[in-house]
Amino acid sequence: MTEKKTTAAQRDGTDWQPRIVAFLCNWCSYAGADLAGMSRNDYPAAIKIVRLPCSGRVDPMFVLKSFERGADMVLVSGCHPGDCHYSSGNYHARRKLPAFRELLGFMGIDPRRFKISWVSAAEGNKWSSLVADITEEAYALGPFQEFPKCTAPEKTG
Amino acid sequence: MNDVSETKLYRLEADWLDAALGALERDGVEVLAPVKDEDGSVNLAPVTASSEVATDYLNALIPLKSVFMPRTEVLIEYERAGVGDVEVLPGAAPAGQRVVLGCRPCDARALVMLDSVFNWDYEDVPYRARRDSTTVVSWACMDPGPHCFCTSVGGSPHSAEGSDAVVYLAGSGPALLQVVTAKGAAFVESLGDRAQPAADGTALPEPPELETKFDTGEIKTWLDENFESELWEEVSLRCLGCGACSFLCPTCHCFDIVDESTWKHGERRRNWDSCAFCQFTQHASGHNPRPNQTTRCRQRVMHKFKYFPDRFEQVACVGCGRCAQNCGVGQNLVSILSRIQSEEKP
């Protein structure tokens, strides 16, 4: 990954940086991210990785909770179809998570803020370019305020 | 019943509402009045113009209690301050001066009951502050609905209990206002020349007829003796255990306190809670003294018609009928109470 890092200040004069929460399966995507690191690939630091056994472990609540706590984007990444360490976890994820994204979109929560990807242990380069791309998109989308900020008490309860 | 001295009755000019809103806005007083929302429900909400106010409505969907005990409120906030230390910040300040203009007498009467609880062994600070800063002007009820039973629980469509003033609307023409408290008198003053003392001999309109459906005294006698009764099992069978009846009840006041926090910052909130919920009485050990809907349904009736009268000499029900109107399975407090009464006098 060779794209030159741009700082937030260069973009719009503010210090804002997107926060991307990534749930990675232990066997493929996490190893892929590891490979990117070992290969000294350069990619944006906006991404915060949570390691899970499998993309099938991702409960949609993880996504929602991340948004509630201020994530600007959420990524779930697992093994390519056919490669699941547990044979079918990612197949289940492939049904559930896109459906969840549809629900979010239907309720007016920008589905572009929820990404799903397959990255294998050998795809260090795919990982770093993926992170660069979605970080770029997160900058374009701007801060996601709807969730964390919507607790204002009402006048009449 | 309506024994009010003449000096306490005022005639309001047809445009009194505009005058009131204008004067209160100038004084920085917030006005909450019935407003019909896009979905057709009427609720108390801030208004600035009389055109926003719904005058022709049965009752607000969410009861008046929400003005004094919001469904969720921040009691305190806290923030991490260095290692091992927490800074506690006061919660959201209770609202400034407010006038509720147009709640129903039954909802206002519920405040008498809430006052008893929130000033009982402990004076509830946020509740008290909101009560002190709010003037309650109710609109006498001229046309009760099919679920109303205020006359069965000691109230009246024209009850002045809990209100600071009561307005008797007559279409969009001049109205009559009855002052009940000093706060109500202050409200009349804000109307300036739009409110004039009513002519000598002016009488309040007669309240509409409303059949009395049961006798709370006889019900209490039965409840005193029948904590264990097959009736509870029978009437609770269909209850689904949701909180719709308690949350829409103007006198139900149970609450839960929760912390909502991140690593650095948190809020301690007070939220409405309901005795119908299965976890309401669940202990940390797992034991639940009210383990089924039968005991939970009994609690709701007992609390309103036995425990509350035992403590405060009044029933905790104003007969607004919201519980029956909004129950998904047609559970009906009136039918349960009528049945209890028939058990008492076979």
Place this chain on the structure above:
Amino acid sequence: MHRTGENRMNATPVEESLREAAAGAIADGTVGVVIGYGHEAGSDVATPLFARTPEQARGLVFDATCVGNLAIYLPKPEVRALGRTGLVVKGCDLRAVNVLLREHVIEREDVFLIGVRCAGVCEPPLHKCTVCPVHDPSGCDVTLGDSVEQPTADASRANALVAEMEAKSIEERWEFWKRQMTKCVRCYACRQVCPLCYCKRCIVEKTTPQWVETSPHLRGNLAWNVVRAFHLTGRCVGCGECERVCPVDIPLGLLNQKMAGLMEQWFDFQSGLAPDEQAPFTTWDPNDPEEGIL
């Protein structure tokens, strides 16, 4: 909606056969209780009636006010304690029973199903009735009522409300749901009335960790309603009870319809049409769509 009062003096033919079937099943010990519909003063819709004697079964009614889905009572321990349950079901209610069967919440022998053919309830008929694919409940122990014509399915009509919402911009949708969800008081009537929300402990009641904030502010309300809709995805049978009982009139059915439409579109699946079907989220196919995955 029909205005009901006291029990009507004259029972309709279907009511006569319903009362007879119920009374017979109670009398011969087939069931300990029949749960059906009755009329009660003060309620615009028919109320649940628990008939435990043949005499009580005389109060059963069946008319346009029989809106509720009585399958909600099947898993309840206090109802099961009354003995084998006889249940009056319309086609839409039977779909919920089918899901309870497929999820092994109840077994077929636990329940005696009294199906009633139904062309729709309420006047004008509810949206769910106009698109209902099961006017004639099949697989019941007894099926009553005259045969009713089953209109051919019209997907565009079934999805009309969802399509209307999807035609709005994302900002408009957000504004719409924000306003709706702000109204939620968290009474959980939607959950309590749902025949498929039978979890002994709902996720919203779990506190370690607290996945869903219980405070009725917009953030907590959104989380709750998203969770509810998603947990019912591929399961909801569209009986519409959640929306009917919502005291603050949030159009909850719309969320369920959206997800049900999606399951049909992606997996050609409609929930509750048979007791042995495989729910979409309990299985997978190597050829499932890959769209939108990076």
